[in-house]
Amino acid sequence: MDFKSILSFTVTERFLRYVTIDTQSDPSSHTCPSTEKQKNLGRLLVAELLEMGIEDAHLDDFGYVYATIAGNSKKENVPVICFCSHMDTSPDCSGESVKPIIHKNYTGEDIVLPDDTTQVLRMKDHPDLKNQIINDVITASGTTLLGADNKAGLAEIMDACHHLMKHPEIKHGTIKILFTPDEEIGRGVDKVDINKIAAFACYTIDGESAGNMENETFSADGARLTINGISAHPGFAKGKMQSAIKIAGQIIAALPLELSPEGTSGMQGFIHPVNMEGHVEKATVDFIIRDFEDDVLKSHAAVIDKIAKEILKEYPDSTFSLDIQPQYRNMKSVLAQHPQIVDYGLEAIHRTGMEAKLCSIRGGTDGSRLSFMGLPTPNIFAGEHAFHGKQEWVSVQDMQKAVETILHLSMIWEENA
Secondary structure, three states: OOHHHOOOOOHHHHHHHHOOOOOEOOOOOOOOOOOOOHHHHHHHHHHHHHHHOOOOOEEOOOOOEEEEEOOOOOOOOOOOEEEEEEOOEOOOOOOOOOOOEEEOOOOOOOEEOOOOOOOEEOOOOOHHHHHHOOOOEEEOOOOOOOOHHHHHHHHHHHHHHHHHHHOOOOOOOOEEEEEEOOHHHOOOOOOOOHHHHOOOEEEEEEEOOOOEEEEEEOEEEEEEEEEEOEOOOHHHOOOOOEOHHHHHHHHHHOOOHHHOHHHOOOOOOEEEEEEEEEOOOEEEEEEEEEEOOHHHHHHHHHHHHHHHHHHHOOOOOOEEEEEEEEEEOOOHHHHOOOHHHHHHHHHHHHHOOOOOEEEEEOOOOHHHHHHHOOOOOOEEEOOOEOOOOOOOEEEHHHHHHHHHHHHHHHHHHHHOO
């Protein structure tokens, strides 16, 4: 189907509306959602879905939005599919009072953000800008992130829902919608009701460059290193004190650069200290450990253990422990069992006129865990770039292509039923 004659995009207006709502998640919170303000966006999304005529749209107590678009196909065996994006933004950068700016008809020049002119988007730092010539690029004003991660995905799914409800000539099976809280802090599906979704396949709309689809994520563990030192009065500490903080610092400093985020790329994994707390007697260091191969995760953890043992030889009265906790696993092994899920996604991208590219993510998505909960979930581009920072951006045209991709994907599942 040629959508050119029927599409009247609302994705930009929706996106500009959503990013002004602060939905930053909080890793130190133990509630779900981690911040109540995420529900403010959830309530708006539900109201807009209900206005479209999607009658079962609702927000649950945990901050999840669920909705169902009934199938309109004459075929009875069309598999149920789901589209998913997350509502929260990263704790790494403020999402309060976001001021989105549309830079129309981009011609390749540096983009200076007006509220902090030290924030400049240059093509050499953002190479995908070369694909945005004559497009309309959206940024924040320089003091906050933009929130394209993942409000671009939200707006794209919402616009696709709008078109599906408005145009019954687009044939599709039953489609489920899932919007999650707390994805940025690794808890995006902690309280999801998988039975309420009851789909055969799902697609997160949370990727970067237009045309990209990802069927592989990092596998992830968390590690907590605990150092038990020896405390003594600092005025009388010679030969007695063994500072847990200093020991922890030595261990961090001894981590090899080639196993750090700043020293790796592509398919290389890393060990990354993300938090340190303590005092002379006791200190803890939290790490995230990432790799595409599960077995290699174990060898990364062994590096921490080996370094700690070597350092502690200098402190015979001090001890350490290392606790490893699994976080999520590479979804590729699950998706390999259902190749049509990825194949249909690539075909949908191709039908929009783009070159479809299958990639790996140096990170994770809600799909990583959903796949191992019985809902195979690859990731499709949303057009978001430079996420988690003040130079985050997205283009209007890439968001529109994502809407088209969702619509084609809905049709492809119906065609092949």
